Amino acid sequence: MPSSPTAQNKLEEVKKxxxxxxxxxxxxxTPERFAILEEIYSRHDHFDVESLYISMKNKNYRVxxxxxxxxxxxxxxxxLVTKHQFGGNLAHYEKSxxxxxxDHLICVDCHQVLEFCDxxxxxxxxxxxxxxxxxxxxxxxxxxxxxxxxxxxxxxxxTNHNTNG
Amino acid sequence: MPSSPTAQNKLEEVKKxxxxxxxxxxxxxTPERFAILEEIYSRHDHFDVESLYISMKNKNYRVxxxxxxxxxxxxxxxxLVTKHQFGGNLAHYEKSxxxxxxDHLICVDCHQVLEFCDxxxxxxxxxxxxxxxxxxxxxxxxxxxxxxxxxxxxxxxxTNHNTNG
DNA sequence: CTCGGTGCAAAGCTTTTGCATCCGC
DNA sequence: GCGGATGCAAAAGCTTTGCACCGAG
Numbered sequence: 001m002p003s004s005p006t007a008q009n010k011l012e013e014v015k016k017x018x019x020x021x022x023x024x025x026x027x028x029x030t031p032e033r034f035a036i037l038e039e040i041y042s043r044h045d046h047f048d049v050e051s052l053y054i055s056m057k058n059k060n061y062r063v064x065x066x067x068x069x070x071x072x073x074x075x076x077x078x079x080l081v082t083k084h085q086f087g088g089n090l091a092h093y094e095k096s097x098x099x100x101x102x103d104h105l106i107c108v109d110c111h112q113v114l115e116f117c118d119x120x121x122x123x124x125x126x127x128x129x130x131x132x133x134x135x136x137x138x139x140x141x142x143x144x145x146x147x148x149x150x151x152x153x154x155x156x157x158x159t160n161h162n163t164n165g
Numbered sequence: 166m167p168s169s170p171t172a173q174n175k176l177e178e179v180k181k182x183x184x185x186x187x188x189x190x191x192x193x194x195t196p197e198r199f200a201i202l203e204e205i206y207s208r209h210d211h212f213d214v215e216s217l218y219i220s221m222k223n224k225n226y227r228v229x230x231x232x233x234x235x236x237x238x239x240x241x242x243x244x245l246v247t248k249h250q251f252g253g254n255l256a257h258y259e260k261s262x263x264x265x266x267x268d269h270l271i272c273v274d275c276h277q278v279l280e281f282c283d284x285x286x287x288x289x290x291x292x293x294x295x296x297x298x299x300x301x302x303x304x305x306x307x308x309x310x311x312x313x314x315x316x317x318x319x320x321x322x323x324t325n326h327n328t329n330g
Numbered sequence: 331c332t333c334g335g336t337g338c339a340a341a342g343c344t345t346t347t348g349c350a351t352c353c354g355c
Numbered sequence: 356g357c358g359g360a361t362g363c364a365a366a367a368g369c370t371t372t373g374c375a376c377c378g379a380g
Contacts, residue, residue, distance in 0.1 A: 028379050030335060049369080064337040069370065085250045087305075089344070089369065105299055116293050120285050125308055128281050134270055136310035140252075143290055145301035193354050195360060214344080229362040234345065254344065254369070 011041050014080050014097050021078035032063055036071045040081060046092045046113055086113070086142060103140075107147040176206050179245050179262050186243035197228055201236040205246060211257045211278055251278070251307060268305075272312040279312075 022029050039056055056063050075081035082096040105114040129136035187194050221228050240246035247261040270279040294301035
């Protein structure tokens with residue numbers, strides 16, 4: 001296992017993992033499934049179904065939304081992709097193989113997404129699981145707040161936090 | 166401020182808070198808004214919009230989904246109600262006045278929702294906010310796992326966690 | 331050849347919106 | 356009485372489903 005795989009190496013690794021998963025589940029190794037996996041791992045940030053679909057369409061790849069949804073479910077199940085529900089009704093996804101466990105911080109004004117790591121979350125997860133007799137499989141932690149970028153899209157009177165009426 | 170208010174006292178308190186909020190925002194104090202608030206505070210658990218709507222209809226209260234959605238937004242904004250997005254596309258709500266800050270633990274099989282408190286989350290929130298220059302307003306932490314109840318609705322082979330393929 | 335997977339479009343479900351009516355102020 | 360709020364229903368937006376065809380095994 002390489003300690004710092006190149007993007008190409010990583011792609012090969014995730015393909016192998018996906019292949020093994022499909023074989024174990026006796027599912028077919030269709031070109032669409034691997035094309036979607038490649039597209040996801042060529043992206044650098046969070047994405048939703050529609051933007052993934054559009055990207056593939058723009059590359060003249062013939063694929064349907066149904067297949068994108070179906071394949072994302074498979075990729076989530078074999079831990080190559082993580083699904084997020086950042087407050088709204090629109091699901092967001094991100095590749096997750098070889099990336100450090102992290103959580104998210106979202107600006108309530110401009111909706112930018114930042115990531116952060118904190119090992120204490122793992123401890124909380126372990127402790128609560130033991131306390132309440134749950135086999136905890138994963139978690140979702142999202143912090144919501146106002147960023148301080150001058151170009152924040154929805155900038156109100158952020159400089160002064162007066163709460164008087 | 167009573168240290169352990171009865172349900173009735175609590176209801177009066179939240180009504181006052183809601184009234185003050187409506188006055189400050191120059192919104193009208195309609196009977197529908199207060200009926201929805203009462204219905205929510207008479208409930209004991211998490212709920213979605215449809216079940217709240219049905220409850221009120223069953224009590225022969227004339228109310229529309231639009232008003233329920235609208236009022237929930239107001240109640241969330243004045244911190245009397247909390248909105249959750251527990252993984253799916255269906256928003257869940259819960260009353261939040263006078264309850265200790267808590268987070269959630271959800272069984273991926275039977276979907277029961279448990280609550281837990283851990284003060285470390287507040288620390289994480291403060292630290293990350295300072296580190297990344299965000300004014301953090303609130304957070305959402307959900308742990309997902311398998312409960313160990315014998316009557317778990319979707320019980321598979323939970324007793325043995327073999328992962329050999 | 332078989333039958334699981336795909337593309338397409340229609341349906342489903344939650345949430346939002348438009349409009350006439352109603353009622354708090 | 357004015358204008359915001361409501362009820363109802365239609366529309367919007369994301370996701371799932373049905374069906375005929377395709378192609379992996």
